[in-house]
Amino acid sequence: xxxxxxxxxxxxxxxxxxxxxxxxxxxxxxxxxxAQIATSDEATETGIKPRDYYTRAIDPMAAxxxxxxxxxxxxxxxxYQKYRQxxxxxxxxxxxxxxxxxxxxxxxxxxxxxxxxxQLKSSEVVxxxxxxxRMFPRSAFTYAQYGRYxxxxxxxxxxxxxxxxxxxIDPKQLEARAWLAEASEADSTRTAx
Numbered sequence: 135x136x137x138x139x140x141x142x143x144x145x146x147x148x149x150x151x152x153x154x155x156x157x158x159x160x161x162x163x164x165x166x167x168x169a170q171i172a173t174s175d176e177a178t179e180t181g182i183k184p185r186d187y188y189t190r191a192i193d194p195m196a197a198x199x200x201x202x203x204x205x206x207x208x209x210x211x212x213x214y215q216k217y218r219q220x221x222x223x224x225x226x227x228x229x230x231x232x233x234x235x236x237x238x239x240x241x242x243x244x245x246x247x248x249x250x251x252x253q254l255k256s257s258e259v260v261x262x263x264x265x266x267x268r269m270f271p272r273s274a275f276t277y278a279q280y281g282r283y284x285x286x287x288x289x290x291x292x293x294x295x296x297x298x299x300x301x302x303i304d305p306k307q308l309e310a311r312a313w314l315a316e317a318s319e320a321d322s323t324r325t326a327x
Contacts, residue, residue, distance in 0.1 A: 182199065182235060184235055184236065184237050184269060185199045185235065185236055186236075186238060186269075186270045186273065187200060187236050187238045187239050187240065187270075188238065188270070188272075188273050188275070196236075199235055199236060200236055200239070203231070203232045203235050203236055203239070204232075207228040207229075207231050207232050208228065208229070208232050208239075208241065208242065213225050213228045213229070216228065217251070217252070222251045222252055225251070225252050226246070226252040226254070229242045229246050229252060230246070233246070233262055233265075233266075237262070237265050237266040237269050237270065238266040238267075238269070238270050238273045238275075238276040240275060240276070240279060243262065243263065243266065243276070243279055244279065246258075246259055246262060247259045247263075247279075247283050256287055259283065263276070263279070263280040263283065266280075272303055273303075274300045274301075274303040274304035274307045274310065275300070275307065275309065275310075277296050277297070277299045277300035277310070278296070278297060278300040278307055278309045278310035278313060279309075280296050281293045281294070281295070281296030281297035281299070281300060281310065281313060281314075282297070282309075282313045284296060285297075285313065285316075285317050290317065290321070293317065294314065294317055297310045297313055297314040297317070298314070301314070
């Protein structure tokens, strides 16, 4: 068997080179199925610590990781191509891989929750939202997304509580305000009839 180092003649002694090789391998690695995703919130088996989507502007490693997972697992050339070809398990694996490395990635969370072709069981979706919130408790939009999902599942009180949590973190969170208003309007409409 030819090793990566022999095949590509790359010196991994320098940390910068090793980091680039790690990111390259990460981008080429196949996405894992839900059953294979570790429950550890620490570093993945590649040694890369999951990053907060919303810190891209201040965390260069988060920016690079988001760029890599979006380019190789959530772009038109991979995820959407698999999706259009009807390869839904492969497309789902790409989403789960994105969430493994960027647990609060808003597009990936939305797709696992709402797209009927890649949608997970509600208990699995809840697990991903809970993991994202546990790892990054200051992400207001993640709370808002989770609250909306709970409302859509019929868990009105929990959904409203999560939307309020989003507004406590960021009082200007527009989606949380809109979804809370929708929930209140729907509730008042039901009680009026």
